[in-house]
C-alpha cells in the first residue's frame with residue numbers, strides 16, 4: 001500500500017451525543033464503560049478472564065486464560081468446558097422460559113413465535129435427530145437454508161452435539177455450495193425445498209442436487225425442510241425430510257461438553273486469492289465476544305425487540321441473530337424475505353407490527369430504501385425504535401443523517417459497528433449511552449480491543465486524519481483461530497505483513513483528532529458489494545472458466561446503492577467482440593451468477609485485446625480502477641506494451657462496450 005496516497009477525504013464535523021434520557025438508562029453508562037476500559041488497560045488477559053467467568057456458564061471452569069505458545073494461533077480458556085447451546089437456551093429456562101426468543105415473519109406474512117422453552121425443545125429434538133444419524137463431535141454439517149427458525153434451530157443443535165456447522169448463504173450457487181462442502185469435508189447437508197425472496201421461490205434443494213451430482217462426495221445424507229411445499233425430488237437412501245427425522249424425538253438432549261477451543265463453526269469468506277477461506281471460530285471465546293458486544297453495543301434490555309436484518313449465511317447473522325442476542329435472552333425478529341416485497345414499506349411495517357426497538361442493518365439497504373423517498377417510512381409508526389445500527393461497509397454521512405432523522409426521528413442513537421467475519425464480534429463501535437457519534441465514523445474500540453493504525457513500517461500513525469493499515473495489537477477471545485485446512489494462509493493473510501506482531505484487518509483507516517476511527521475501505525483485492533465481500537480473483541476465475549474467455553481483470557467502482565459495483569475487463573479467445581455485444585455480456589453475467597451467485601455478477605463488462613501489465617507481468621489494477629471510475633490517468637503508463645490499449649480500456653474507441 002502506498003501510504004501517501006491514502007488521504008482522508010471526509011471532513012465531517014457534526015457530533016451527536018446520546019440524549020440524556022437514553023444515557024441515564026444505558027448499560028454500560030459513562031462510569032461503567034470507563035471502568036471496563038480501565039480494567040482492560042490494566043490487565044488485558046485478566047479482564048477477559050473476569051468477563052468470561054461472569055458472562056458464560058462453564059461446565060468445567062478454565063484455569064488458563066490465554067495460551068500464546070503457538071502465536072498467532074492464540075488459544076483462549078482452553079482447559080475450560082462448556083456448551084454454546086446450553087448458554088443460549090437452557091440457562092434462560094427458569095427465568096425466561098415463556099419469553100419470545102424468535103418472532104418469525106415469512107415473506108408471505110405468516111408470523112410464528114417461539115418462546116425460549118419452545119426453542120430449547122426444538123433444538124433438543126433436532127439435536128437428537130442428528131445424533132440418530134450418527135452425527136457428533138467434530139463432524140462438519142453444511143446448512144443451506146432460507147432465513148427461517150429452523151436455520152437457528154439447526155445451528156444451535158449442531159452446537160449442542162459438538163458438530164461444526166458451516167452455513168452457506170442461500171444466494172450462493174450450486175458450485176459455490178459444492179466447493180464449500182468439499183473444503184469442509186462435510187458429512188451432512190441441511191437444506192429446504194426452497195425459500196422465498198421478492199415473490200420468487202429460490203430453488204435450494206435443486207441447487208443441492210446439482211452440487212452433489214458434480215462432487216461433494218463426503219455428504220452422506222441430506223435433511224430437507226419442507227418450507228415452500230413445492231414438489232422436489234427426494235433421493236432414496238440419501239434425502240430425509242426434517243419432519244420425519246424429528247418425529248418422536250424427545251425434547252431434552254444431553255449436551256456435548258466441549259473444550260472452549262472446540263470449533264463452533266466455519267464460515268467461508270472471500271479473500272484476495274481465488275479460493276474462499278473457511279474462517280474457523282471457537283466455542284468459548286466466540287460466544288463471549290458475541291454475548292458481551294450484544295450487551296455493550298445494543299444496550300439490550302429485557303423488553304427489547306431486536307431485529308438484525310442479516311441472513312445467517314453471513315457473520316452478522318451468526319453473531320447478532322443466532323448467538324449473541326440469544327445468549328442474552330433477547331427477543332429476536334427473523335424475516336425471511338426481501339426488503340421491498342410486496343411493497344417498499346415492508347421493513348418499516350415489520351418494525352411497526354412487532355414493535356422493534358433495536359434495528360441493525362446494512363448501509364446498502366439504507367441507501368436503497370432512502371432512494372424510494374421519505375414518505376414511505378413516514379406512513380408507519382416507528383415510535384418503538386430506540387437504537388439503530390449499521391454494519392458491513394462505510395456508511396456515507398448522507399445515509400447516516402437520513403437514518404437518524406427519518407427512521408430514528410432524531411431520537412435514536414446510531415451505532416456504526418466495524419468488524420469482520422474474522423473478528424467474530426464487533427470491535428470498533430459507539431457505546432450508545434456514552435459515545436457522541438459522528439456521521440460516518442465507527443468511533444472507538446470497545447473495551448479489551450487494542451486497535452491501531454500503522455504505516456508501512458508498522459509504526460503507529462499519530463498524525464490525525466492520516467491513513468494507514470487498521471491493525472489489532474493484542475489477541476481477543478472472539479478472533480478467528482485459523483483458516484480451515486490452511487493454517488499457512490491464516491498466518492500469511494492476517495499476520496505476516498508485520499512479522500506476526502498484530503492482526504492485520506486488510507482495511508485502511510484514519511483517526512481524527514478525537515481518536516475516532518474512520519474506515520476507508522479494503523486494501524487488498526477484495527470488493528465490498530452490497531455489504532458482502534467478494535474476491536476479485538474469484539470473479540476473474542469464474543470468467544476465465546467460460547469457454548470464450550482467455551483473461552479477465554475485475555475491479556470495483558463506486559456505486560450509489562451497492563457501495564461498490566463489479567467492473568470486469570475481459571480478453572476473449574480469438575477476435576475481440578465488437579458491435580452489439582449485449583447478448584454475450586448477458587451470457588457472461590449469467591455464467592458468473594451460476595458459478596458464484598447473483599451478487600458476483602459483473603455490473604459492467606468491457607472487452608479488450610489485452611490487459612495492461614507491468615514489466616513483471618502483473619496486471620495494472622490501479623490503472624484499471626482509475627479507468628473504471630472514469631478518472632483522469634495519473635499513473636505512469638510508459639511501460640505498457642501497447643499504449644493504444646488505454647483507449648480500448650476506456651471504451652473510447654466506440655467498440656467492445658458492455659452494458
Ligand code: PRX
Pocket residue numbers: 269315316390391392393394395416417418419420421422442505506507519521522528531532533
Ligand atoms: O471493509 C470492512 C467492511 O466489511 C469488511 C468485513 O466484511 P465481512 O467479513 O463480510 O463482515 C461484514 C460484517 C461484519 C471489513 O473489513 N466493514 C464492516 N463493517 C464496517 C465496514 N466498513 C466500514 N464501516 C463498518 N461499520
